Amino acid sequence: MMLTLEKVGLAIGSGPDTRTLLEDISLQVGPGESLGLVGESGSGKSMTLRSILRTLPDGSTSSGTVRYRDKDITTLSREELRRFRAAEVSMISQNPLAALNPVLRVERFLIEGIQAAKPRTSAAEARKTALALLADVGIHDPERCLRSYPHQLSGGMLQRVVIAGSVARGSSLLLADEPTTALDVTTQSDVVAILNEARTDAGMAMIFVTHDLDLAAAACQRIAVMQKGRIVEAGPAQSVLGSPQHEYTQMLVASKPSLTRRASAPVPSEDGK
Numbered sequence: 001m002m003l004t005l006e007k008v009g010l011a012i013g014s015g016p017d018t019r020t021l022l023e024d025i026s027l028q029v030g031p032g033e034s035l036g037l038v039g040e041s042g043s044g045k046s047m048t049l050r051s052i053l054r055t056l057p058d059g060s061t062s063s064g065t066v067r068y069r070d071k072d073i074t075t076l077s078r079e080e081l082r083r084f085r086a087a088e089v090s091m092i093s094q095n096p097l098a099a100l101n102p103v104l105r106v107e108r109f110l111i112e113g114i115q116a117a118k119p120r121t122s123a124a125e126a127r128k129t130a131l132a133l134l135a136d137v138g139i140h141d142p143e144r145c146l147r148s149y150p151h152q153l154s155g156g157m158l159q160r161v162v163i164a165g166s167v168a169r170g171s172s173l174l175l176a177d178e179p180t181t182a183l184d185v186t187t188q189s190d191v192v193a194i195l196n197e198a199r200t201d202a203g204m205a206m207i208f209v210t211h212d213l214d215l216a217a218a219a220c221q222r223i224a225v226m227q228k229g230r231i232v233e234a235g236p237a238q239s240v241l242g243s244p245q246h247e248y249t250q251m252l253v254a255s256k257p258s259l260t261r262r263a264s265a266p267v268p269s270e271d272g273k
C-alpha cells in the first residue's frame with residue numbers, strides 16, 4: 001500500500017476546552033488508486049490531508065499512524081518531513097496560483113520540477129519534457145504557455161500546469177483539495193479527466209477532497225464519507241453512492257442536485273407563480 005492511515009485522531013485545545021477534529025480515521029490508497037473524501041463543510045476533509053502532510057494547527061495533538069510506503073510519517077524528523085513533502089507529495093488546491101511563483105514563468109516552474117526529480121537532466125532536455133507534459137495535460141500551445149507568467153493564464157490552464165508540475169516532479173502521492181471548485185463545469189470535467197490520466201499513467205495514489213458527490217464518482221474508484229471528523233461509510237464509489245447504507249450518506253445523496261431534475265424543472269414565471 002502506498003499510504004495507510006490507522007486510527008488517526010486530532011484534537012485541539014486542552015482540558016475541558018478540548019475539541020476533537022478527527023477521530024479514528026483509517027484509510028488506504030495504493031499506487032494508481034484514487035480515494036474520494038466527501039462530506040459537508042467542517043467534516044474534517046482538509047484536516048485529514050493536513051494530517052498526512054503534518055501541517056497541523058498550532059496547539060493540536062494528533063494520534064494514530066500515517067504510513068507512507070514503509071515509513072511512519074508521524075515519527076519523521078523535520079528534515080525527513082521536508083524531503084517527504086518536496087519529493088513525494090503534490091498538493092493541488094482550489095487556488096492553483098498558490099502553488100506557483102507569480103514572478104516566474106511556467107517554464108521555470110516545470111524545469112525546476114523536472115531537474116529536482118532528475119538532477120542530471122540538461123536544461124534543453126528538461127524544456128522538451130516540459131513541452132510534452134503540457135501537451136499531455138491538454139494545453140494546445142505549449143510553447144506559449146511555457147513563456148507565460150501565472151497571471152496570464154486562465155484557472156483551467158493553471159490547474160493543468162500544476163498537474164503537469166506534479167508529474168514533472170515524479171510525485172507519488174497527489175492530494176487534491178477541491179481542485180475544480182473554481183472552474184466552470186466543462187473545464188471541471190476536463191481537469192478531472194487529466195487528473196485521472198496522470199494518476200494512472202504515473203501510478204500516483206490520489207486523495208480527492210470534494211463536497212460534490214458526482215465529481216467524487218467521476219474522479220475516484222473508492223469513496224469515504226466524513227461527518228463530524230469521522231468516516232461514517234466507505235467503499236467502491238458506485239456502491240456508496242448507488243446504495244448508501246449510512247443515513248448521513250443517504251441524506252447527502254438525496255440532497256444532491258440532479259442534473260436531469262435541474263434540466264426538467266419548470267421555469268418559474270416572472271410573477272413567481
Ligand SMILES: Nc1ncnc2c1ncn2[C@@H]1O[C@H](COP(=O)(O)OP(=O)(O)OP(=O)(O)O)[C@@H](O)[C@H]1O
Pocket residue numbers: 012021039040041042043044045046047048057058211
Ligand atoms: N486552525 C484551526 N484551529 C481549530 N480548528 C480548526 C482549524 N481549522 C479548522 N478547524 C476546524 O476543524 C474542523 C474540520 O475542518 P476541515 O477544514 O477539515 O473541514 P472540511 O471538511 O475540509 O470543510 P470544507 O469543505 O469547508 O473545507 C472544523 O470544525 C473546523 O472548524
